[in-house]
Every structure is written in structure tokens, then in C-alpha cells.
Amino acid sequence: MLSFPDVIDRAVEGPLMSDQDYYLKRYVPELTSVIQKYKIKYNPETPLPSDDGLADTLFEAAVDFFSRVGAYCPDTSRVMEFTQDEILRAAAEAPAEATFGEGPDRKVMRSRKPDDHSEPWYHLGGGIYTTSEAVFMNQVEGLASIRKANSLSIPTSINIRGQDARVRSPHEVLATIKTVTMARDACRRAGRPGLPILNGISTATNPISMFAAAYPTFGLRPSDGYLVDSLAELVVDFEALDKVAFFTNIGANIGSTSTPLFGGYNGGAEGNAIVTLVYNLLGILVFRATYHYNAPLHTKLRVSSTRPLLWIISLANQALHRNAPFATLNLPYLAGGAGTDCYYYEMAAYHTCVVTSGGNVLSGHPSIAVEPDSILPLDHVLNVEFGQAASKLTRKEANPMILKLLEKYEGLLKDPPRGHRYSDCYDLVTGRISNAEYEKNADRVREEMKSIGLPVVKST
């Protein structure tokens, strides 16, 4: 694989181009051309496709497109170009597994195969910020206490002495350190000090805060995971490369992340399926990642659970895991608020698509995500149960169930039900469920899922 210094060279030696020209003269025309060349076609009847030929064609299309457009570096106004051979070599050397955590919680996350009945990795939590320290500790402890949790995303705490931490400010450095320290303490309180945190480092928007909070005193370790983002679409800036330079040198796990935008430069389903896959290849080659967060998103609805987006996440995972085994977590932004039926239906559809396509579970993120305190640990138990149930199905078996679930929630996406906050359902002192109706409804939803074909088993 191309060395990292060679990758950096591409950012400083590639052809000069304005970002406007990059998108208008290169990105959009080449994407249109690749979709036509490979005859990629979205079918709304199979939101969970099971056509291996189509998956392999998507992989070819993604490699071709990536070699035509490269990535854009705004710091140098240059295009980082890569040949098909360089991309394919990176794909061939993709890390098929990554090891996280310490002690009894040291585990291996793997790239799975489509229709593989192995149990997926369960990564729980979300990037939802919370302003209250008490709720933060309870939420993280609650998530870490879920027996099947393999790793956590910790919330973002942007509040320092009553003030919101501004981006790139010293407040942000302090808030990031505080977040990491509290999260590790909360894991310890749950009896799982070695449980890996894979969204290193929430709260940090820039390398300075990330590097500061990665200092070992604060509790993070190389066996946790550190996220490096591309900006939509295919923008790789120096801050991202700075993070790669640092985290590769401390031997840490790097998670590449991406949010391809449905309705943006990628257009609709076909373009987004190609670009979703490209981001994985970029993660391997440019960000030297050991795992990837996929999070394609609808620009208007701000969710991942629409019919075409289910097709995109399914097909991109199938194409990747058949051709370049690389462990993926797949982040569902769900319209329904925490604890609502809409949220559970979307979650079941999304995880079933992902798990039967070879991906791993990242628990659902209510799309009213900017509301604080909407992580409810019992919701995340259901995420695990639904993911586990999905691993017992094949893509063909599951597609009719996805259609039934879509019937239940598709009409709600534009005006989804608002959900609960932590304090509506949990006792803030004991961290126990205080809302019996909420718990009862979860049981009812489990039964409903079984009745439509998802073999959910209630956790003990």
C-alpha cells in the first residue's frame, strides 16, 4: 500500500483546482458517467438487495470513480489523485479485523460477509451531546452495563463551568479532557474499565483538543478508537491528516468516518452507494484506518432510514465485505425520538440491512439528535437484540420484513414523533428505569418484531 508520506505528497503535489471546479467539472460529471457506465440502478422493491453481481459491480464502479476524482485538499487547493492500482492494492491489504479494549473487554471486531450468521460487533451510544454531568455519567454507565456491548460511543459534553465550549477555544480543550475522564470513570463504575471507546474524541473538533485528551493520564489508550473525518464530499484537509500522523505514531486504532449526503453532490441512491463505498477505500488508503463509520444521510430529512438509504447502506456494505474486508460500523440517524415506535421500526430495518450485508451494529441515534439527553440505555439493549436477531436471517429472507417495516414508518419521517429524554424514563439518582410504560412498550415492540419475522430474543 502507498505509504502515508506518499499520501501527504499527493495533497501537496496534486493538480491545482478550485473547489467549485472540482465539483462542477470533475466530481459531478464523473459520477454521472460512472453510474451510466456500470449501469447501477436503484430498485425501491429491494431496499435490501441480495444480488452479489450488483454488489461486485458497485465495487468496480467505486474504484473507477475514486481513481477519476481522487480527494480534494482545501488547504492546498489540490486534488489528491490515486491510480486504480494503488486503490486496489489498498483494498487488498485492508485490515479485516481490529482489536480493541483491555482485559476481559479486549475483543476483535471483524469484517463479516453478507448472509454471514456470525454475531456482529455491538457498538453502543451516539454522538449526542449532553449538558448535564450527572446525566452523562448515568448514560455512559448505563450503556457500559449492557452485557453485550463491545464498545461505546460516548456523548459530547460541551459545557465547562456553565459555558458552552466554543470551537478551537481553550474551553474546548478542557471540555474534551473532561469528557474523556468522565467516560472512563463511568465505565469503571459499570465494572468495565477496559471497555473500548471508539468515538475518540467526541467534543474535540480539532487536532489540538484530540491530542490533548489522548494524553494517557486522562484514560484513553491506543486500544480505543480515534475518529478521522472526511468532509462531504471527499474533502481531506490537513487537520484530518494531522490526526492520522499522530495516531498512527502512537499505534492507535483509527476510525475513518463519512457522511455522504443524499441530495447533495452525489445526487440520489446510485451516486450515494458509490460514494459510500469510496469513503471506505479512502479510509484504508488515506486515513490508515482499522475500522470505518458509515453514515450516509438524507440532506433534507437528516435521517438514514429512508428506503433509498437502506438500499445504499446495504449494497455498499455487501460490495465492501465481498471485495475488501474492512470492519464497518454503520451509524443510523433515525427520525423517531428515543423510545418511540417509529425509532424502533427504523432501527430494526436499518440493523437488519446492515447485519445481513456484512456490517456491524452501531446503535441508533435519534435524529432529533441535537436535543440533549436522549440516550436511553434500554433503547440500546433493543439495538443489540435487533442486531443479534438480524444475524440469524439472510438478505433474501429479510427483504420482505424490511418492506413491512417501511410501511409502518415511511409516512412518519417528515414529521416524526418526538421522544423521551433520559429524565423522563430514568431515575437520575439510581440510574434505574422509572417509567414503567416505557419498559412495557419495549416488551410490546419485541413481540411485534417477532410477529413480522425478526427473531428477537429478550436479553437476560
Place this chain on the structure above:
Amino acid sequence: MTEKEAAEKLKEAILSFDENLAEETARQVVINKLDPLNAVNGGLVSGLDLIGEKYENDEIFLPELMMAAKTFSSAMQILEPAIMESGQERTIKGVIVLGTVKGDIHKIGKDIVILLLRNSGYEVHDLGEDVDLFTFIETAKKVNADAIGLSALLTSTLSGQKDVIDALVQEGMRDRYILMVGGGAVTPEWAEEIGADLYAENAQTAVRKLTEMIGSRK
């Protein structure tokens, strides 16, 4: 060519993103001394309205919005001088200054809002990303803006929206502009807290709400 035929062809040019057809038809409008303003409003703008509807229904996406805008500009380069020569003036719905606030470098959401506003008949001054608060204010003064749009995707950059509003209050100019906020991290509660006039959860809503608000103020 009649005025009706010209309008139909211009509409068709917008809907098919056909710059050649748009330019050729615009030339015919000028050569045949047809009313250029009618050609714009009855043809190009009608086409853009339909483009807006198609975008709303997920039938087309950002690349098509950009192509429609480019087709519109091609025709306008020919029709604009003819409009001025005829002593008429094209109605602009409003003048907007828009950008992503300091510390935030996200652009696509803001770009979509700008395209939809332009396609709807607004004059938009795109300030780009990571914009200093005084750049918003100075530009708004310079172009005599009706509204200032502040985009922020990150929770930690929301304060950049408040800063602009605070600075306007400090300079005694708060009531001069409609303050519109949007972006991934923005909530209606936040918009209310900082005293913004208008919160939009997506680009189409931004255009609709702004049009209503400007209309009610005029």
C-alpha cells in the same frame, strides 16, 4: 416566434438543463423584439419553480439545481441587457447575505440554500465558510441586505450565530435585518434563545419562511 412559444422553450431549457437552447431562445427574444421580462418571468422563472418542486420531491438533487442555475445564468446574460434597454427592471424578491459562521467549514447545506434562494429570485451574496462575524455585518451594510443567513453544523460553532446577532445589537442595527439561522446543530429553541427571526430545518423551508417574512414586512 411568439412570446408564448419563447416562454415555453425557455422553461423547457431550464427543465432539461439545456444551455444551448436557453441561449438560442434568449437571442430569438431579443432579435424578434419580444418582451424580455415576460420571457424571464413566464419562461425561466416558471422553469425554476418546477425545478424547486422536483427537488422537494427528491426527483432531482444538488447537481441538477446547479445545472438549472447555470442554464438560467446563460439566458440572463443575453436577456438582462435587453431588460435594461427596455427601461424595465426585474423584480428581486430580496437581498440576502449568507455564510457558515466562524469556526465551521461545512458548506453543502449552505450551498443548497443559496441555490434554492437564487432559483427563487433572490440576490444572494455567498460569504463562504468560516466567516468572521464582522464580514457578515459589513457585507450586509454594503449590499443593503434584507436578511442575513447564518449556517452552523457543529454544536460548538453555534455561538458564532449568537455573536453576529450580539454585534448587530451592539451596533444598534439589529432591527435592520431579518436574521435567519439553520444547520445541523440548530434547534428552534436555540433560534429563540439567541433572538433569531427565522429558523429553518432545511433549505426549502428557509426559502418559504423567508419569502413569507419578507412579504409581511414590505
